[in-house]
Amino acid sequence: MYNKLKELLFNLGQTILKNRYVLLTTTAFIWVLFFDSNSLLNRHKLNNQFKQLESEAEFYKNEIKELEKEIEALEKNPEALEKLAREKYLYQAEGETIYILKEKE
Numbered sequence: 001m002y003n004k005l006k007e008l009l010f011n012l013g014q015t016i017l018k019n020r021y022v023l024l025t026t027t028a029f030i031w032v033l034f035f036d037s038n039s040l041l042n043r044h045k046l047n048n049q050f051k052q053l054e055s056e057a058e059f060y061k062n063e064i065k066e067l068e069k070e071i072e073a074l075e076k077n078p079e080a081l082e083k084l085a086r087e088k089y090l091y092q093a094e095g096e097t098i099y100i101l102k103e104k105e
Helices: 002-020 020-035 039-074 079-090
Strands: none
Touching: 002 039, 039 079
16 A cells, blocks of 8 residues: 555656646745845745835934924923923023033932
8 A cells, every 4th residue: 555655646746847838837936035136035034124214214203293283382482492402402591501400310
């Protein structure tokens, strides 16, 4: 029984290997799957990279909207602009002295 099954599979394998259309199709499929510049593996990598770039673009669009709102608020309110300049850029008015205190790490 084992020998008959082995012989049947061997004959089937030889028949498939002798058929040039099956060989050509199999070779083309393997080539497209792994070796071609537009292979399925490369497409998968590029698709993942595209999704990542889309999410980054969405993040930066949201950041731009928030910064535009902040700029608009600063243009309308000079006290908020002065507060930002003092806190972030250490702006000082004439006659003022600024002391910077650093916390120990």
